Amino acid sequence: MSATKAIAEDLTATFTGWASTGSLPLKKFSYHPRPLGPQDVEVEITHCGICGSDVHTMTSGWGELSGPCITGHEIVGTVVEAGPESLRKVGELVGIGAIVDACGECKDCKEGFDQLCHKSTYTYNSTYHASGAKSYGGYADRVRVNSQYAHKIPSEISAAEAAPLLCAGVTTYTPLKHFGAGPGKRVGVMGIGGLGHLGIQWAAALKADEVVAISTSDNKREEAKKLGATKFVNSRNEEERKAARHSLDILLLTSNDKNTNWAELIEYVANHGTLVLLALPEIATIAVPPSSLLMRHVSIAGSLVGGWKITQEMLEFAAKTGVRPWIEKMPMSDANAAINHMMEGRPRYRIVMETEAAARLQKH
Ligand SMILES: [Zn+2]
Ligand SMILES: [Zn+2]
Incomplete structure (x- = not known):
């Protein structure tokens, strides 16, 4: 890790998503992402599942929000930019779950429980320890994360079905x-x-x-x-x-x-x-x-979600055994309708929002 503090925002890039400031409806919101680090990837989002945690967060059920919060931690998309030390390449389909960073050195990290690391960063409504940058989730067009947390999606699993597996x-x-x-x-x-x-x-x-x-x-x-x-x-x-x-x-x-x-x-x-x-x-x-x-x-x-290692193992096990979420697809452009559907308890069993970029996917 660099000794100097990174700049928290990359002013040359603007990402847009659906944010909450503590109550509904969600509103369109743009932000400058953190700078693309050497191990990072920028992902063009094609799909994002809706998790119960998103609803608790956006309605302040777990406490007040500090500012506009883009929820979503069942993210799937295509890598469009990759730092020189990235584990993923441009063009790969990847999935991002509820954790996007951890120290990698503590006992929890070494034992594969990086979700419990005292320096872990949640995908949204959280802060990166090194830079102080805020984290924003997947109800958006793009996201930047450490490539360790951008999991390769096995070719057997469709992009839409991969999303709910991530959380x-x-x-x-x-x-x-x-x-x-x-x-x-x-x-x-x-x-x-x-x-x-x-x-x-x-x-x-x-x-x-x-x-x-x-x-x-x-x-x-x-x-x-x-x-x-x-x-x-x-x-x-x-x-x-x-x-x-x-x-x-x-x-x-x-x-x-x-x-x-x-x-x-x-x-x-x-x-x-x-x-x-x-x-x-x-x-x-x-x-x-x-x-x-x-x-x-x-x-x-x-038990809280899973670290990066077991997330990758889970994806491969799903590919092999045919375990798949039962999903209902809805357009992300209508995120508030999707949230209402979720809050009424109607989905069988997971809602996956799809962006316009989904149409550009070649396979999956
Ligand atoms: Zn979740
Ligand atoms: Zn750690």
């Missing part, structure tokens, strides 16, 4: 790998939505003994089976809930519902099993019955 995909894949999902393990996924529909597919592709989809209604019973679930539990059906009691070695909680009943949820987890929280509810604390932790050796864990 929803890696968010569900990482904890399943971390907690050993595979033969001999029974995996549950609570909530069948943008995250859950991928969690079910991963667990099936990893060959878990059982893949149990849990939902609050029967609506998704058939879809869950199509996604690879071996069993479906309607959590409002007492019989089904009782039958699934203490049966899961790993349970992913994908919902960020403030009213989650933790006592009820923990009842699904087997002795020595782990309940993993993947989405951040807009509340400060959760209420957990201590008896299940002590008397049944149940663990409660959290």
